[in-house]
Amino acid sequence: MPDWTSTLLSVRELAPSAWEGNTVSVAGFDGTRATVSWGVDRAYVAPVKGNDTLKKDMWSGRSSCLEQRLRQVAAEMPSVGRTDVLGALAAAHDQFGSQDGRRRIVVATDGLVNTGCADLRGAGFDGAAEIKAMVQRCSESGELPDLSGTEVNLVGIGRTAGGTAPSSPQTAWLTTLWASICEAAGASSCEVTAGARVRPAEKTPQAAKPEPEVVFPAVAERRSGRNTTISLPGSVLFATDRAELSRSAHSALDDVARRITDLDPISVTISGHTDSRGSEESGRQLSLARAKSVRSALSERGITVKSVRGYSDDRPSCTPEYHDGRPDHAAMACNRRVEIAVTVRG
Structure with missing residues (x-):
């Protein structure tokens, strides 16, 4: 701590x-x-x-x-x-x-x-x-x-x-x-x-009123039949408006590669997604570049990727992005993601 x-x-x-x-x-x-x-x-x-x-x-x-x-x-x-x-x-x-x-x-x-x-x-x-x-x-x-x-x-x-x-x-x-x-x-x-000194954790009395937790976006997984989709938030992998993987992204992708290997897939595809800000074309180009970066990283880890696609905001995961004209930044961040679709044998 x-x-x-x-x-x-x-x-x-x-x-x-x-x-x-x-x-x-x-x-x-x-x-x-x-x-x-x-x-x-x-x-x-x-x-x-x-x-x-x-x-x-x-x-x-x-x-x-x-x-x-x-x-x-x-x-x-x-x-x-x-x-x-x-x-x-x-x-x-x-x-x-x-x-x-x-x-x-x-x-x-x-x-x-x-x-x-x-x-x-x-x-x-x-x-x-x-x-x-x-x-x-x-x-x-x-x-x-x-x-x-x-x-x-x-x-x-x-x-x-x-x-x-x-x-x-x-x-x-x-x-x-x-x-x-x-x-x-x-x-x-x-x-x-961001630097802080640390010390071993110790048992301390619990606060009378626990604090509401601030949760960082993290990797998620969902299954449907033979298909498993692994979703990685853009903030876990990339800096804002960039397609180069961050240093911390590699740790997340190590875990993802191990998970894909455990699934024993017959097919792996990757798609990038953005929010509704900016032009449709720029969003598609950025999301495609990010999907390609993830493909390269997974290939280095022994995962064969069948195809990559880049989408703009046409396949949102969280809606709506605006409430009474005001942006919902959490929903926008949810939509900035890379999805890895894994298909396994029936």
């Missing part, structure tokens, strides 16, 4: 020696701006005077104190059963008050919001249009925090504690989402990274 304390302490310029003459606040957060709990509230870090040995000893003591407080905060049980990163950012900005000088917010989070304008429970994790719509929705709803003049670091994006891990393209999408939200909020700089 993620070790948020070690992750925070590894961020650049977070050593206590860099804080002298500044004030520091530390908090855990969960579901709302109001429930942010300040375990350290505007603590002034006095400059250390004396020789190098004295300074080193003082900095070491402060570092140990900070780590202890961070671990205490990280161990606190959430007060509500949801997560709102925007609320945490807003509360952190409130903490600055009217003070002048350099302002910096560092948040350790997987980025998986499950409430408010940035709720990701229905997200497709695929496509710039979905990100643009979410940023606009947060801006229009008034939930976008004012981060003017503030440096922002978000670390650990996509690093979940158990459950299904995102693919590389999905993590890239999630990282881009938070960078876009940060920029729209007016931050002076935004650094969003």
Whole structure:
């Protein structure tokens, strides 16, 4: 599971020696701006005077104190059963008050919001249009925090504690989402990274209110008579509008190849599909290129593919893609897929 304390302490310029003459606040957060709990509230870090040995000893003591407080905060049980990163950012900005000088917010989070304008429970994790719509929705709803003049670091994006891990393209999408939200909020700089330190999982008391789960699109399989169709979401295999397989795609295709071999097929065909955005021709070309990429990968794994086809949006898996004129990005992501049809002997 993620070790948020070690992750925070590894961020650049977070050593206590860099804080002298500044004030520091530390908090855990969960579901709302109001429930942010300040375990350290505007603590002034006095400059250390004396020789190098004295300074080193003082900095070491402060570092140990900070780590202890961070671990205490990280161990606190959430007060509500949801997560709102925007609320945490807003509360952190409130903490600055009217003070002048350099302002910096560092948040350790997987980025998986499950409430408010940035709720990701229905997200497709695929496509710039979905990100643009979410940023606009947060801006229009008034939930976008004012981060003017503030440096922002978000670390650990996509690093979940158990459950299904995102693919590389999905993590890239999630990282881009938070960078876009940060920029729209007016931050002076935004650094969003997916890396997080980890530690062995341990038994902890269950929260009184379990959180609604954010689910990443994953490989699905359905059977009908002699035919088995394996569906792979575009976000598992490809970056947005690209036909080159991502690094994480190869792991998924290893599993798919083993499954096809177990089925002992007499025929394997591949079809690519897109959503309704863009022209029919461009959608067909992209989906065909993606189907060919999957065919090449399966051929390298010893699977013979009889044929490949590229479709536009004429064979949707999820409908409708629009509700009252507003796009349903989860449905669109569902329709951006590659299907592998496997026929077995009767």
